[in-house]
Amino acid sequence: MRLAVLSDIHSNLPALQSVLIDMEKRGVDGAIHLGDLVGYGPRPNEVVQTLKKAGVDGVIGNYDLAVLHNDAEEGLKTYLKPGISENNRQTYLWTRERISPETAELLAQNPAGLYVEEGGVTFLFTHGSPEKPNEYLYPDTPRERLSALLGKSGADILVVGHTHLPMAVEVGEKVVLNPGSVGKPKDGDPRASYMIIDTDNGFRAEHIRVTFDVESVAKDCVLSGLPLLQAKSYFPDIGQ
Numbered sequence: 379m380r381l382a383v384l385s386d387i388h389s390n391l392p393a394l395q396s397v398l399i400d401m402e403k404r405g406v407d408g409a410i411h412l413g414d415l416v417g418y419g420p421r422p423n424e425v426v427q428t429l430k431k432a433g434v435d436g437v438i439g440n441y442d443l444a445v446l447h448n449d450a451e452e453g454l455k456t457y458l459k460p461g462i463s464e465n466n467r468q469t470y471l472w473t474r475e476r477i478s479p480e481t482a483e484l485l486a487q488n489p490a491g492l493y494v495e496e497g498g499v500t501f502l503f504t505h506g507s508p509e510k511p512n513e514y515l516y517p518d519t520p521r522e523r524l525s526a527l528l529g530k531s532g533a534d535i536l537v538v539g540h541t542h543l544p545m546a547v548e549v550g551e552k553v554v555l556n557p558g559s560v561g562k563p564k565d566g567d568p569r570a571s572y573m574i575i576d577t578d579n580g581f582r583a584e585h586i587r588v589t590f591d592v593e594s595v596a597k598d599c600v601l602s603g604l605p606l607l608q609a610k611s612y613f614p615d616i617g618q
Contacts, residue, residue, distance in 0.1 A: 379496050383557045383573045385412035385539030389419030390561030393570040396590040397560050412539035413439025413505035417473050420602040426481045438488035439505040440512035445474045465607040497577045502533035506540040514541050524549045544571055544585045555583050568592050
């Protein structure tokens with residue numbers, strides 16, 4: 379099996395399209411997304427529809443849960459980061475207003491976690507941790523916490539998103555992986571990040587970076603009415 383894992387696309391259609399093209403070139407057998415399909419970027423409905431057409435299923439993210447909540451303020455408080463900036467709050471409200479009923483239905487169909495058995499190895503795919511969709515798991519998260527999560531879940535390999543940072547951490551004989559973010563990387567590399575898990579000959583996980591038209595996303599943010607600071611987060615020179 380060669381399985382592509384995508385996470386945190388965040389309404390960035392050009393980044394997703396570039397990753398899907400790269401996946402096809404590399405001949406993957408399938409793909410799973412780890413949620414946070416919407417938020418921040420200008421194309422939430424198009425991203426969800428593109429994944430549906432590509433046959434990519436996955437799990438629900440904390441941002442997805444926030445926009446689906448029937449109360450905007452409660453959704454923000456429950457699922458997004460405390461102390462969210464006014465810029466990001468307005469972006470969240472913008473996203474809620476533009477999610478179509480079909481997009482909302484498709485997001486709601488995604489489970490909190492997916493188990494996959496392959497070659498005697500149990501994989502668990504979640505957005506944050508198996509216990510909380512908005513829990514951050516970093517390379518420096520205490521090994522005791524990672525070990526406890528792996529033990530409770532019964533997984534040999536835990537694959538998470540949410541941090542927007544690529545990660546591969548060994549916890550005894552088990553592993554915690556993060557593919558990074560397709561739509562909004564946070565490691566200083568503007569390229570889309572995803573991962574291919576290869577179990578054809580043992581087990582190997584490869585992080586892959588793909589270029590996309592960052593400036594076009596920033597311009598789309600401006601044209602769609604998102605706050606200017608959101609556009610600048612993709613392309614700092616926009617609006618100058």
